[in-house]
Amino acid sequence: MDKIAGYLTKHIKNNVPGLTDLQLIKIKFGFECLFSEASKIIIYLVIFSFFSYTLEFITVLIFFTVTRSFAGGYHEETYWRCFTTTLAIFTACLYIGISFEMARSVKIALLLVSIILAYIYAPVDHPNKPIISADRRRRLKNFSVIIIIILGLISFILPDRYSNLAIMSILAEALSLIPGYLKKSDKNLLCREAK
Known part of the structure; x- marks a missing residue:
């Protein structure tokens, strides 16, 4: 590539x-x-x-990537590590979303957790493309929260199976903000100590 x-x-x-x-x-x-x-x-x-989960995968992919495009998240250093980590995340979203029934109250609670995580940690930028502008960072944080709310509302009008997948995808992306933020903070700390 x-x-x-x-x-x-x-x-x-x-x-x-x-x-x-x-x-x-x-x-x-x-x-x-x-x-x-x-x-x-x-x-x-x-x-x-191959496992007959095409629509389920597309649902996970859309809700995960739309959220990630504003909020950012954890990044691996190599292509294959990224490949396997993302495959594991998508598989977990599919498994949990399909295997467990989620009451509306549970879905709302998971969305609230996602919104809080986005408000605290977003945006987590890519190491090769840092966000320098404080104004842009603030706008992306706000967009991240708004996007999660909009996608959450959309998820409630989907059939249960796809609604569960959508919620799990949003949550997985929001959770990826934590290690991404910590990893970036560790690198910044090492850079300051090296100076």
């Missing part, structure tokens, strides 16, 4: 004059993220479709 991203970036550099080195780095990083995420989603889709 790195080689493909590098090839495409080089092609853009040769055909679009005036791009700065920083812009080219951003373009290459964007390609790497796109290829990484697309390849993982395709593999997950094949795996869950």
Whole structure:
């Protein structure tokens, strides 16, 4: 993926004059993220479709990724660690969402936990793309809370099976904020100590 991203970036550099080195780095990083995420989603889709959980997987994927796009979360250092961690999270969401009946009061409680976690920890940015602006950070925090509320309301109009999956996906994403935040805090502390 790195080689493909590098090839495409080089092609853009040769055909679009005036791009700065920083812009080219951003373009290459964007390609790497796109290829990484697309390849993982395709593999997950094949795996869950093999077990006849295609719609269930798509439900988990949508509710998880929409929340994550605003709130951020924990990031692994390598592609395969990210792949296995995400596969484990999606599998857990599917298993719990399908295996257990959830009363409306339980779903509301899980959503409240998710909202509180988002309010405390979001956004947890990617180490390669830090959020520097305090204003942007505040907006993303607010959007994260709003998105969880909206997705939570949507989950209540879905059939029970998919409603459970949606709630579990939102909760899993909110829980991923904690280790992501702690990992980032540890790195910042190490950097300050090194100085």
